[in-house]
Amino acid sequence: MVKPDPRVILKEHNIPITIQRVKILEYLIRTNEHPTADQIYSEISDEAILSFATIYNTLHLFTKAGIVNELHIDKDKTHYDIVRKPHDHFLCRECQKIYDIYDLPIQPFTNDTIDGHSIERAHIYFYGICRECLKKNKR
Amino acid sequence: MVKPDPRVILKEHNIPITIQRVKILEYLIRTNEHPTADQIYSEISDEAILSFATIYNTLHLFTKAGIVNELHIDKDKTHYDIVRKPHDHFLCRECQKIYDIYDLPIQPFTNDTIDGHSIERAHIYFYGICRECLKKNKR
DNA sequence: CATATCGTTGTAATTATAACAATTTCAAAA
DNA sequence: TTTTGAAATTGTTATAATTACAACGATATG
Incomplete structure (x- = not known):
C-alpha cells in the first residue's frame, strides 16, 4: 500500500503547511x-517543537476537514483515526486495543433518513474480546 | 406502557435497596x-440526600448489572440510558438532543464473531440534524 | 448487644480538553 | 531588504467530568 504524502493531503484541503x-x-x-x-x-x-495546544488545534482542524475521525469508543479519551476507507472499530475489553473492522455486511446509513432525522454520519463500535486475547485465554 | 418498579428491578439483580x-x-x-x-x-x-460520588458509584453498579447502558455518543459527557429493548441513538448536532432509534433494518452483531474477535456488544451512534431542527430551518 | 460489612458522604485529586494572551513565523507588499 | 499583518504556535491557566479515599453511618447477623 502506498502511504500518502502528508503535504499533498494538506494542499488538497487548502490547509497551510x-x-x-x-x-x-x-x-x-x-x-x-x-x-x-x-x-x-x-x-x-x-521530532518537532510542539505543544499540546497545537495538537488539539490541529486535530480539530483535521477533523473539520475530514482528514481524521474522532473515535469515542473509549470512555475517557478521544482516539484519532486517519480517514481512508470507511470502516468501523472494535475495542477489546481485555487488552484495550482498537481494531479496524472493514467490510461489514452492511454500511448504509449516511445520506439517509431515519425517523425523519437526517443522518450525516454513523459510528459503529463493537466491544468484546479480541482474537489475540481469545487465544491467550485458551492456554 | 407499564413503568417497571425500581425496587423489583433491584431485587431481581440482587442489589440491596x-x-x-x-x-x-x-x-x-x-x-x-x-x-x-x-x-x-x-x-x-x-428528593434524597445524595452526593456525586454515590451517583457515579450507583451508575457503575447499574451498568455492570446490565440495568443501564453508558452512551458515549457525546464527546465529553457520559449519558445513561435504561436498558429496555435494544436500540440505537441519534445525536442532533444542532439542538444536542439524543433520540432513540428503534427497529433498524439490521441489529445482529452480538454473540457474533468478526475477524476472529468475539463481539459482546455493539453501539451504533448516528449524527446529523433531527426532524425538529429540520422543520425549524425550513421556515 | 456487639461487630463486621456495606453504602454514602464530602472533599481532594486527577485527567482530558479548552481558552487565551503573548510570541513567533512567514509570505507578500513596499 | 525591510516592513507588515494575519495566521500559527506556545505556555499557561481554567474548566469540567470523573475518580479516589478516608471517615462516618446504617444495617444485618449472630
Missing part, C-alpha cells in the same frame, strides 16, 4: 494505532 | 431523556 501539521499527519499515516492526543505528543515531540 | 439507588433508578425509568450524572444530580438531589 507547517512542520507541526506535517509531523502530526505523518504520524497518523504511519501508525496502525488509533492514537490519543497524548500518544501523538509523546511520539513526535522530539 | 437504598433510597439513593431507588431514586436514581426511578428517575432513569420516568425520564425520556438520556441524562448525564449532572442532570441526575440536579433532578433528584432534593
Whole structure:
C-alpha cells in the first residue's frame, strides 16, 4: 500500500503547511494505532517543537476537514483515526486495543433518513474480546 | 406502557435497596431523556440526600448489572440510558438532543464473531440534524 | 448487644480538553 | 531588504467530568 504524502493531503484541503501539521499527519499515516492526543505528543515531540495546544488545534482542524475521525469508543479519551476507507472499530475489553473492522455486511446509513432525522454520519463500535486475547485465554 | 418498579428491578439483580439507588433508578425509568450524572444530580438531589460520588458509584453498579447502558455518543459527557429493548441513538448536532432509534433494518452483531474477535456488544451512534431542527430551518 | 460489612458522604485529586494572551513565523507588499 | 499583518504556535491557566479515599453511618447477623 502506498502511504500518502502528508503535504499533498494538506494542499488538497487548502490547509497551510507547517512542520507541526506535517509531523502530526505523518504520524497518523504511519501508525496502525488509533492514537490519543497524548500518544501523538509523546511520539513526535522530539521530532518537532510542539505543544499540546497545537495538537488539539490541529486535530480539530483535521477533523473539520475530514482528514481524521474522532473515535469515542473509549470512555475517557478521544482516539484519532486517519480517514481512508470507511470502516468501523472494535475495542477489546481485555487488552484495550482498537481494531479496524472493514467490510461489514452492511454500511448504509449516511445520506439517509431515519425517523425523519437526517443522518450525516454513523459510528459503529463493537466491544468484546479480541482474537489475540481469545487465544491467550485458551492456554 | 407499564413503568417497571425500581425496587423489583433491584431485587431481581440482587442489589440491596437504598433510597439513593431507588431514586436514581426511578428517575432513569420516568425520564425520556438520556441524562448525564449532572442532570441526575440536579433532578433528584432534593428528593434524597445524595452526593456525586454515590451517583457515579450507583451508575457503575447499574451498568455492570446490565440495568443501564453508558452512551458515549457525546464527546465529553457520559449519558445513561435504561436498558429496555435494544436500540440505537441519534445525536442532533444542532439542538444536542439524543433520540432513540428503534427497529433498524439490521441489529445482529452480538454473540457474533468478526475477524476472529468475539463481539459482546455493539453501539451504533448516528449524527446529523433531527426532524425538529429540520422543520425549524425550513421556515 | 456487639461487630463486621456495606453504602454514602464530602472533599481532594486527577485527567482530558479548552481558552487565551503573548510570541513567533512567514509570505507578500513596499 | 525591510516592513507588515494575519495566521500559527506556545505556555499557561481554567474548566469540567470523573475518580479516589478516608471517615462516618446504617444495617444485618449472630
